[in-house]
Amino acid sequence: MKLPNLPPAETIALFLDFDGTLVEIAEHPDAVALDSATKVALAILSSRLGNALAIITGREIEVIDRFIAPLELPVAGIHGLQRRNSNGDIPVNSNTTAEFVAILKTRLSPLVEREDGLILEVKTASVALHYRARPELQQICLEACENAIEDLSDIELKRGKMVLEAKPNTADKGTAILDYMSEPPFSGRTPWFAGDDVTDEDAFDVVNRLGGVSIKVGPGETVATHSAESTAGFLKWLIEGADKLRLEGTV
Structure with missing residues (x-):
């Protein structure tokens, strides 16, 4: 078009x-x-x-x-x-807190350290897990992110191109x-x-x-x-x- x-x-x-x-x-x-x-x-x-x-x-x-x-x-x-x-x-x-980011960094870092090619991007108000270099790990990354935010209120998971990002839903x-x-x-x-x-x-x-x-x-x-x-x-x-x-x- x-x-x-x-x-x-x-x-x-x-x-x-x-x-x-x-x-x-x-x-x-x-x-x-x-x-x-x-x-x-x-x-x-x-x-x-x-x-x-x-x-x-x-x-x-x-x-x-x-x-x-x-x-x-x-x-x-x-x-x-x-x-x-x-x-x-x-x-x-006002709903973005360092505590939320720190929790997700702690929970997702072991996966990134274990699997070469994964990138954990820690921002002031979100955490993004990039798997572009390891597309075969998509499901593993998805499950890890879903588990990481499961007990966190008002946090959503955004799916992008070879990236998963956890952020406040505000x-x-x-x-x-x-x-x-x-x-x-x-x-x-x-x-x-x-x-x-x-x-x-x-x-x-x-x-x-x-x-x-x-x-x-x-x-x-x-x-x-x-x-x-x-x-x-x-x-x-x-x-x-x-x-x-x-x-x-x-x-």
């Missing part, structure tokens, strides 16, 4: 996932790279959209900042548990978009969101209900209204769209 052209800049609020959408997925979370053309496109889009562009990701805000530097954009991190608005303020969800990517859409410069605009993973379905659903445009990047079942065949294909569309808006702004 051909992706639609971006509408006039003043009408759109653009939300973008990071891994698998703005960058290709890598074997290790630290191995991804945001290429210069994409970074330039983000800068153009943010400027032309009046800063109504935000990254909605499972990563922490400070990690995204390192990848997009010197840009500083609104970012919703850890699936909406962190959120930096257009003013640079970061209200942190926020997701959809609630992050709703929060942004309730405040300037996003309010009053039509939301567009692009993402590649099952963890993006909450956001697709919210955007659809708001009458916006949802874009699934890559294969897989989805509620998104549009799709791009690959990350490379989506980035080509994004860069071309940014260039078009840049030229319109010079008229």
